[in-house]
Amino acid sequence: MLRIVPLTDERAAYAIDLAAAEADTPDIPFRSFETYRARLRHEWPGSKTEQYLAVDDGTPVGHLELFLPQLDNLANVIVELFVHPDHRRRGAGRALLTFATRRTTELGRRHLIGEAVAADAFAKAAGAIPALVEIRSRLDVTGPLPDDSPAAAGYRLVRWTDEAPAELLDDIGYLDSRLNDDAPTGDLAVESEKVDAARVRAAEETLRLRRRTTFHTGAVHEDSGRLVAWTMIAGENDTGWHAWQNITIVDPDHRGHGLGLTIKNHNLRYARTARPGLRAIDTSNAEENEHMIRINRAMGFRPVDRWTQWQLTV
Ligand SMILES: CC(C)(COP(=O)(O)OP(=O)(O)OC[C@H]1O[C@@H](n2cnc3c(N)ncnc32)[C@H](O)[C@@H]1OP(=O)(O)O)[C@@H](O)C(=O)NCCC(=O)NCCS
Structure with a gap:
């Protein structure tokens, strides 16, 4: 059964994000674990973040980050969502996004915003709109x-x-x-x-x-x-x-x-x-x-x- 829990296992989240990055954007170097952990531990000024893991029968399969601006953009939640490439197309992404949507409502916010290079089908299936297209050069x-x-x-x-x-x-x-x-x-x-x-x-x-x-x-x-x-x-x-x-x-x-x-x-x-x-x-x-x-x-x-x-x- 899939459960969504607050993140305590930093190495599990790292393994998921690293595998996703290697699969989706192999030409962008992914940070070391030390740098990854430093990013988790030192929040960006003027914001709070919430971190969650999706765990399927004891195996961590997905990582969700909700970035919550505190001084401006108070209606927004910036979402980062990664499912390990070996565990895709089994509903973990959808479950994490449903969780993120509920959390957004609980927090009294309105918009979830997330950036992706190859998640068109997923985002469309979730009812999201393409709000801005960016070119990486x-x-x-x-x-x-x-x-x-x-x-x-x-x-x-x-x-x-x-x-x-x-x-x-x-x-x-x-x-x-x-x-x-x-x-x-x-x-x-x-x-x-x-x-x-x-x-x-x-x-x-x-x-x-x-x-x-x-x-x-x-x-x-x-x-x-x-x-x-x-x-x-x-x-x-x-x-x-x-x-x-x-x-x-x-x-x-x-x-x-x-x-x-x-x-x-x-x-x-x-x-x-x-x-x-x-x-x-x-x-x-x-x-x-x-x-x-x-x-x-x-x-x-x-x-x-x-x-x-x-x-x-x-
Ligand atoms: C996008 C991502 C989170 C999807 O995770 P997932 O666990 O595979 O998603 P789900 O299994 O819950 O898929 C939900 C629906 O999205 C659609 N979908 C997801 N991936 C798809 C794909 N590769 N091709 C076509 N449709 C897809 C389908 O409609 C799917 O429902 P179905 O399997 O019943 O047909 C995952 O591919 C990922 O981590 N990508 C890299 C990071 C990223 O782009 N994150 C999104 C930015 S916010």
């Missing part, structure tokens, strides 16, 4: 270093690893808070996050505890002294050959000066120099985000696969 970073032309006149570049200079924290919070408004979010029921300087610092500390290194480059507007553009590459410390190009944002008042491409190229040089074993960088963009995709193509990113953000409203 990969950049081979073993070739020549990218262009290092300076930023447009009136802007100066800044860079840092892991911990931002204190005087930039407010501006980073402001730019980070804009992301859900500025980047396309399709039909997703997401609202802008409320990020302030303290939350930026707390996120840096959590990333450190989760054994990640982050490389950042930004552009400061010289007249106002404000950080108006920011980009970040992040990688797990034990998979040094791979990293993610995460956030890139240019404040609307400062667009059209080529700052997006300039900071991305500089940050790439920075990350490659600091992490000499780096061979590949992945990035994910909404299919409709033409500006970002054009910049990424110019940098040499090539599409790999399509991910869908599914949304189920209770």
Whole structure:
């Protein structure tokens, strides 16, 4: 009989998620157990998570994570759901999703949101809608270093690893808070996050505890002294050959000066120099985000696969 229990066996959850990742996305390195455990133990600032295992006659077969934002997006539950490849098509996925739906109602929330690369049939069978399509692209970073032309006149570049200079924290919070408004979010029921300087610092500390290194480059507007553009590459410390190009944002008042491409190229040089074993960088963009995709193509990113953000409203 299948039972759903709160997660206590971290190794069982790791074995399920690792096997699912190896089956579904073999080109993305999966973290070590130490890094996996660090992620379970150090919650993301401004959120809570609940973890469950599906156990079938004593065998752990599925893992469910419910990520619950606490400061904004209070109607949402971000769902991660993995069934071990050897135990699929026997109802474990459906049972975990039914459990997640009930829990969402209990918590007084409305939308379950989950991202998947190959779960169209499952999500459709569950009645979820495809709310946003994203393309993952990969950049081979073993070739020549990218262009290092300076930023447009009136802007100066800044860079840092892991911990931002204190005087930039407010501006980073402001730019980070804009992301859900500025980047396309399709039909997703997401609202802008409320990020302030303290939350930026707390996120840096959590990333450190989760054994990640982050490389950042930004552009400061010289007249106002404000950080108006920011980009970040992040990688797990034990998979040094791979990293993610995460956030890139240019404040609307400062667009059209080529700052997006300039900071991305500089940050790439920075990350490659600091992490000499780096061979590949992945990035994910909404299919409709033409500006970002054009910049990424110019940098040499090539599409790999399509991910869908599914949304189920209770
Ligand atoms: C998606 C996933 C969770 C499904 O788990 P599962 O235990 O195999 O799902 P179930 O057996 O409960 O399937 C429920 C229904 O979904 C549909 N379905 C699931 N997998 C399917 C597949 N590969 N092909 C066609 N239909 C499928 C079927 O309608 C199925 O009902 P049926 O077996 O009675 O026909 C699992 O494949 C997985 O872990 N994938 C990788 C991670 C992921 O994509 N998670 C979802 C993101 S939130």
